[in-house]
Amino acid sequence: xxxxxxxxxxxxxxxxxxxxxxxxxxxxxxxxxxxxxxxxxxxxxxxxxxxxxxxxxxxxxxxxxxxxxxxxxxxxxxxxxxxxxxxxxxxxxxxxxxxxxxxxxxxxxxxxxxxxxxxxxxxxxxxxxxxxxxxxxxxxxxxxxxxxxxxxxxxxxxxxxxxxxxxxxxxxxxxxxxxxxxxxxxxxxxxxxxxxxxxxxxxxxxxxxxxxxxxxxxxxxxxxxxxxxxxxx
Ligand code: DC
Numbered sequence: 326x327x328x329x330x331x332x333x334x335x336x337x338x339x340x341x342x343x344x345x346x347x348x349x350x351x352x353x354x355x356x357x358x359x360x361x362x363x364x365x366x367x368x369x370x371x372x373x374x375x376x377x378x379x380x381x382x383x384x385x386x387x388x389x390x391x392x393x394x395x396x397x398x399x400x401x402x403x404x405x406x407x408x409x410x411x412x413x414x415x416x417x418x419x420x421x422x423x424x425x426x427x428x429x430x431x432x433x434x435x436x437x438x439x440x441x442x443x444x445x446x447x448x449x450x451x452x453x454x455x456x457x458x459x460x461x462x463x464x465x466x467x468x469x470x471x472x473x474x475x476x477x478x479x480x481x482x483x484x485x486x487x488x489x490x491x492x493x494x495x496x497x498x499x500x501x502x503x504x505x506x507x508x509x510x511x512x513x514x515x516x517x518x519x520x521x522x523x524x525x526x527x528x529x530x531x532x533x534x535x536x537x538x539x540x541x542x543x544x545x546x547x548x549x550x551x552x553x554x555x556x557x558x
Contacts, residue, residue, distance in 0.1 A: 328556075329356060329552060329556050330456075331356075331357070331358075331456075331457050332455060332456030332457050333356070333358070333456055333457070333474040333475065334453050334456050334458055334460075334470050334472070334473040334474050334475075335349075335352060335356075335358070335458070335459040335460070335473065335474065335475045335476075335477070336460060336461075336462075336465035336466035336469070336470050336473040336475070336476045336477065336528075336531075337349040337352070337459065337460070337461040337462075337465065337477045337479060338461070338462060338463055338464065338465050338466050338467070338476070338477070338478050338479070338525065338527070338528070338531065339461075339463075339477075339478055339479035339480050339525075340479075340480050340481070340486065340513075340514055340517070340525070341486075341510065341513045341514070341517065342486040342487075342489065342490045342510055342513075343479050343480055343481040343486050343536065344479065344481070344489070344536060344541070344544075345461040345462075345479050346360075346362055346364075346461055347541055348461075348477075348479060348536070348541065348544050349362075349459045349460070349461040350459075351541055351544070351545055352459050352545075352548060353458075353459040355545065355548070356457075356459070357457075358457045358458055358459050359401070359410070359452075359457060359458050359459070360410065360458075360459050360460075360461075361401055361449070361452055361453075361458060361459070361460040361461075362412070362460075362461060362462075363445070363449055363460055363461065363462030363463075363465060363469070364432075364461070364462055364463075365412045365420070365423055366399050366412065366445050366448065366449070367432050367435060367436040367441070367445065368423035368424075368428050368429075368432050369397075369399050369412055369414040369419055369423055370397060370399075370435050370441055370445070371423075371428045371431050371432045371434075371435045372414065372419060372422055372423050372428050373393075373397055373414060373415075374390060374431070374435060375427060375428065375431065377389070377393060379393075380431065383434065384434070385434065385435065385438075387438075390438070390440075390441075391440055394440060394441065394444055395444075396415070397414070397415065397444070398413075398414070398415050398416070399412065399413065399414055399445075399448055400412075400413045401413065401452070402418075404418050404420070406418075407420070433513070433516045433517075433520075436520070437520045437521065437522060438522075439522050442522055442523055446464075446468060446469050449465075449469045450469060450470070453469075453470060456474075463517055463523070463524075463525040464523040464525070466478070466527075466528035466530075466531050467523070467526060467528045468523050471528070475532070475551065475555070476528050476530060476531035476532065477531060477532050477534055478527040478528070478531040478532065478533050478534070479534050479536060480533070480534070480535050480536075481535060481536050481537040482535075482537045483507060483510050483511055483514065484507065485537045485538075486510050487503060487506045487507035487510050488503075490506050490510065491503050491506045494506065532551065534547060
């Protein structure tokens with residue numbers, strides 16, 4: 326195989342809870358690239374809004390949000406405490422805080438605001454300007470990097486995603502029924518695919534991978550074939 330360039334942009338989009346970050350991280354590791362979790366950025370803006378008390382019920386105070394938006398600085402840096410590259414919001418590692426249910430419950434409202442999206446897309450493009458990056462999300466191959474070198478659209482059946490999520494939540498000791506988890510996944514799919522700005526959809530030139538019955542190792546074997554086809558002998 327000829328050598329793989331060190332400046333590719335790889336976009337991994339797809340439904341929630343289908344293992345995008347696990348797969349994207351494995352690809353980044355395989356290629357020695359940076360991994361960027363764009364969903365974490367929408368979560369960080371949501372955390373910022375919660376901390377500034379910008380929510381009045383379901384709706385954020387748009388006037389103040391737009392005024393404060395330029396103050397939001399987001400980057401990804403190595404966190405020695407957790408030995409991982411993690412999201413930094415205005416100088417603070419917030420990886421744990423952005424996974425709290427309060428943030429999860431409000432992030433779809435924040436990710437539907439056009440001004441928030443354009444600010445984050447600008448940061449995402451800057452992070453990718455030199456290439457050597459794997460970014461996962463919902464609109465990476467369609468909006469952020471329409472020129473990405475490899476685009477993957479990852480999916481799995483809602484039932485399988487719910488089973489995986491249910492197992493994860495149970496292992497964390499969270500008491501929830503399978504039915505609730507499944508309903509939550511279907512609702513998130515609906516919100517992601519029907520929102521007015523940058524809805525989730527497969528880019529026409531993205532490679533579709535349904536990982537319902539695949540392990541991470543099998544997904545990486547599939548990815549090796551993609552590399553072989555692109556950069557093969
Ligand atoms: O992947 P996640 O669950 O961490 O994403 C959090 C939220 O952000 C979810 O509501 C979808 C949204 N999102 C988005 O609109 N665009 C992206 N590129 C990534 C995530």
